[in-house]
Amino acid sequence: MKLIGELRALLGESGVLTDPADTSAYTKDWKHTVEGSAACVVRPRTAEEVAGVVRLASAAHVSVIPQGGNTGLAAGAIPDPSGTQIVLTLSRMNAIRKLDPVGMTVEVEAGCIVQAVQDAARAAGRILPVAFAAEGSAQIGGIVSTNAGGSNVLRYGMTRQLVLGLEVVRADGTILNGLRHLRKDNAGYDWKQLYIGSEGTLGIVTAVVLRLMPQPKFVVTSLLSVADPRAALDLLKQMQDGIGDVITAFELISPYSISIVEKHFGLKCPVAGGGWMVLLEASASVPGLREGVDEALAKVLESGIATDGTVAESETQAAQIWALRERITEAELKEGKSVKHDVSVPIPSVPEFLREAEEKLRASIPGAKINAFGHLGDGNIHFNVVVPPVTDAKVVNRLVHDIVALHEGSISAEHGIGSYRVDELERYRSESELVLMKQIKNALDPGGILNPGKVNAGSKI
Numbered sequence: 001m002k003l004i005g006e007l008r009a010l011l012g013e014s015g016v017l018t019d020p021a022d023t024s025a026y027t028k029d030w031k032h033t034v035e036g037s038a039a040c041v042v043r044p045r046t047a048e049e050v051a052g053v054v055r056l057a058s059a060a061h062v063s064v065i066p067q068g069g070n071t072g073l074a075a076g077a078i079p080d081p082s083g084t085q086i087v088l089t090l091s092r093m094n095a096i097r098k099l100d101p102v103g104m105t106v107e108v109e110a111g112c113i114v115q116a117v118q119d120a121a122r123a124a125g126r127i128l129p130v131a132f133a134a135e136g137s138a139q140i141g142g143i144v145s146t147n148a149g150g151s152n153v154l155r156y157g158m159t160r161q162l163v164l165g166l167e168v169v170r171a172d173g174t175i176l177n178g179l180r181h182l183r184k185d186n187a188g189y190d191w192k193q194l195y196i197g198s199e200g201t202l203g204i205v206t207a208v209v210l211r212l213m214p215q216p217k218f219v220v221t222s223l224l225s226v227a228d229p230r231a232a233l234d235l236l237k238q239m240q241d242g243i244g245d246v247i248t249a250f251e252l253i254s255p256y257s258i259s260i261v262e263k264h265f266g267l268k269c270p271v272a273g274g275g276w277m278v279l280l281e282a283s284a285s286v287p288g289l290r291e292g293v294d295e296a297l298a299k300v301l302e303s304g305i306a307t308d309g310t311v312a313e314s315e316t317q318a319a320q321i322w323a324l325r326e327r328i329t330e331a332e333l334k335e336g337k338s339v340k341h342d343v344s345v346p347i348p349s350v351p352e353f354l355r356e357a358e359e360k361l362r363a364s365i366p367g368a369k370i371n372a373f374g375h376l377g378d379g380n381i382h383f384n385v386v387v388p389p390v391t392d393a394k395v396v397n398r399l400v401h402d403i404v405a406l407h408e409g410s411i412s413a414e415h416g417i418g419s420y421r422v423d424e425l426e427r428y429r430s431e432s433e434l435v436l437m438k439q440i441k442n443a444l445d446p447g448g449i450l451n452p453g454k455v456n457a458g459s460k461i
């Protein structure tokens with residue numbers, strides 16, 4: 001293939017992988033449920049090389065699929081089965097260019113692993129507050145392109161709130177440099193917002209300037225049992241009233257989720273009772289945090305909103321509590337076939353959504369087990385359903401998403417649309433929103449070479 005030769009001339013031999021033994025890791029998604037095929041995998045080292053790849057691919061009418069750490073849960077970074085598409089991995093572009101502890105910013109290349117940037121920030125007394133179970137593999141370009149959330153959104157917002165500047169390679173192969181370290185910048189359209197969360201369909205992120213936050217000196221991690229999600233919501237209200245400004249995480253965990261992490265990873269829930277759990281974390285830099293949290297917890301235990309609880313007395317205990325939350329997705333993989341939903345509803349509607357969805361599923365799919373957990377403080381629940389192997393996933397999706405729609409929620413709170421939810425996006429977003437999305441795609445990628453078929457298939461338009 002002529003294009004492969006041109007790519008080799010641009011990137012060198014080691015920059016272009018074609019042997020299936022080398023490319024197979026890039027053509028399967030994290031869950032290994034979607035497998036595509038690639039003409040090649042390219043590994044550029046600079047934005048100029050990324051731009052060169054895009055120009056060559058565009059001239060040859062070949063699609064480019066940007067890929068970060070390949071931890072996405074919507075199969076957005078996987079090529080289709082045709083064997084004609086190019087996977088472009090950012091993994092060689094992994095320099096932390098500049099960390100400014102005074103301005104509290106960090107400029108990094110897109111292929112930096114999230115954890116590496118977190119570590120660098122911590123070493124400078126700052127934090128990058130995006131935190132989630134895949135942070136050891138996910139890349140900065142990936143979290144920007146999916147607008148990743150995680151367990152600290154309640155306090156610090158989604159990735160979008162942390163992006164100050166971007167460098168992007170456009171679909172025509174030009175490099176758009178907006179790597180500004182500014183807190184305030186109202187000079188014209190804020191174009192970077194278009195690329196954040198666009199899942200590689202509008203441009204390829206090559207470098208990012210992120211905001212950092214002060215590193216809290218004190219952290220209190222607790223696990224509380226509650227009777228049900230309604231009580232968890234009461235607990236959230238009570239804790240927001242008491243210590244709202246220091247809460248960094250408020251995670252809901254169902255009894256089934258706890259049972260599978262105990263079963264598959266030998267973990268032990270330190271709070272007895274086997275009911276719903278809330279992981280609450282608070283952090284601050286002024287002394288007195290522990291006393292404030294203890295006082296607030298005493299009230300909720302006394303009033304019966306929480307039935308039992310424990311507070312971590314060491315970093316090891318805090319890590320043990322977090323492991324119960326963070327290993328749920330992996331434990332679910334070991335349970336067999338599961339159908340995932342990453343949904344959000346207005347926060348007060350979460351208990352009702354959970355009740356209705358569970359009732360409907362139990363009635364329609366005998367044997368279904370509900371693995372519900374997630375970021376209650378953001379109204380975002382991972383409502384995953386472990387089902388018998390013969391179950392049609394689309395039937396389960398429809399059932400759950402219809403209830404989400406009744407509550408005016410979203411079918412993708414943080415994982416994105418990828419290739420999994422294209423049909424669902426078309427069903428649940430309005431005609432006028434779909435038209436606008438298609439117009440944006442056509443304006444920024446008229447040849448349709450960037451990650452085609454993902455997010456916005458646009459069949460309605």
Ligand SMILES: Cc1cc2nc3c(=O)[nH]c(=O)nc-3n(C[C@H](O)[C@H](O)[C@H](O)COP(=O)(O)OP(=O)(O)OC[C@H]3O[C@@H](n4cnc5c(N)ncnc54)[C@H](O)[C@@H]3O)c2cc1C
Nearest residue numbers: 068069070071072076132139141142143148149150200205
């Ligand atoms: C165990 C586990 C827990 C998770 N928990 C959370 C969570 O709490 N919150 C959350 O939001 N997500 C979570 N995720 C999902 C996933 O980790 C995030 O979506 C993450 O942001 C993906 O980053 P990545 O580098 O792996 O991207 P990839 O999976 O490689 O790509 C994701 C999408 O972004 C595009 N893309 C990647 N890099 C670029 C780039 N440089 N330029 C343009 N497009 C690009 C791809 O084409 C694809 O569409 C979890 C995943 C796992 C496996």
